[in-house]
Amino acid sequence: MSSTPSLPLWSIVAPVIGWLLLAGTGLGLGNAYLFLLVPGLLAGVLAAVHHAEVVAHRVGEPYGTLVLAIAITVIEVALIVSLMLAGGAATTALARDTVFAAVMIILNGIVGLCLLVGGARFREQTFGVHGVSASLATLAAIVILTLVLPNYTVTTPGPFYSASQLGFIAIISLILYGTFVLVQTVRHRDYFLPADAVANEEIHALPPSNKIAILSALLLFTCLVAVVLLAKALAPGIETAVASAGAPEALVGVIIAAVVLLPEGLAALRAARANRLQTSLNLALGSALASIGLTIPAVAIVSLATGLTLTLGIDMKSTVLMMLSLFVSGLSLANGRTTVLQGAVLLVIFAVYLFTTIVP
DSSP states (O other): OOOOOOOOHHHHHHHHHHHHHHHHGGGOOOGGGHHHHHHHHHHHHHHHHHHHHHHHHHHOTTHHHHHHHHHHHHHHHHHHHHHHHHHGGGGTTHHHHHHHHHHHIIIIIIHHHHHHHHHHHHSOEEOOHHHHHHHHHHHHHHHIIIIIGGGTOSSSOSSBOOHHHHHHHHHHHHHHHHHHHHIIIIITGGGGSOTTGGGOGGGGSOOOOHHHHHHHHHHHHHHHHHHHHHHHHHHHHHHHHHHHTTOOTHHHHHHHHHHHTHHHHHHHHHHHHTTOHHHHHHHHHHHHHHHHHHHHHHHHHHHHHHOOOOBOOOOHHHHHHHHHHHHHHHHHTSSSEEOHHHHHHHHHHHHHHHHHHHOO
């Protein structure tokens, strides 16, 4: 008879080390100390992925992927809001840049890598079309309404919404995301379940006990907070390095967004390597939806409450890349089967996005 799985020691020690390293940043140990934060951050990411998988195994799909997506997004929102309140008018475009970078990284980088790795290992992978189609439709609506439409409204000139428009779009974003979560977890939960779940050996593994699952959930939250705070602590060093290299300031947002999304990206990649593409897509697309569907309403509330101007509209180059990403993703995930080709195309778009960010 199999025993209930327990947590490995390293997954418990990793967040403790991360928090100890964070405590050391206040001791004035110099810039050299920042290099120690990198392994601490990576250890926190790996631990977060492990605990997310433990929780997901206990609660089942699609609730497990929803746990990681919402947990990371809530912490990301808290980080953005705190930076906005501290930075004032200089951070009016912070939410826009972070959300845009997160969507592009997820839609092209994470999904593309999952399709490429999964296709290379299994030649062809399958997933449920209905769930992915619902995710992409909701994502396209929220992205266009929040990041593109502000450029074309006339009440307030420029890439801004007026106060009434901003409040309305915040409500619309919450309605769209809330409806998606309802469909994903209640009304059409089967759309987001792997069609070949019986063929997956991990499905038959003994699930963790409630005690282990609760401990993992707490450690997951601890890891994610540590990862975000470590990324924030590394931000000045990243800004200095980017400035020294003569690269655009927008690259800083891309790097920080990539670090914050590491737990989701690694979890999605591991699922693709285990031939669980449905779980990978649930993680990736669900994270993109949570990122924009929760962040925009949160920063809208801050903007309306403090009077800070919120820049939302992206420029024409970014708009073209966003529309191309949505179009190609829709075609690539249209028939429920993927090969290395779809992954390669998405990764090429991601490479173009990175290159044009560095060389605009």
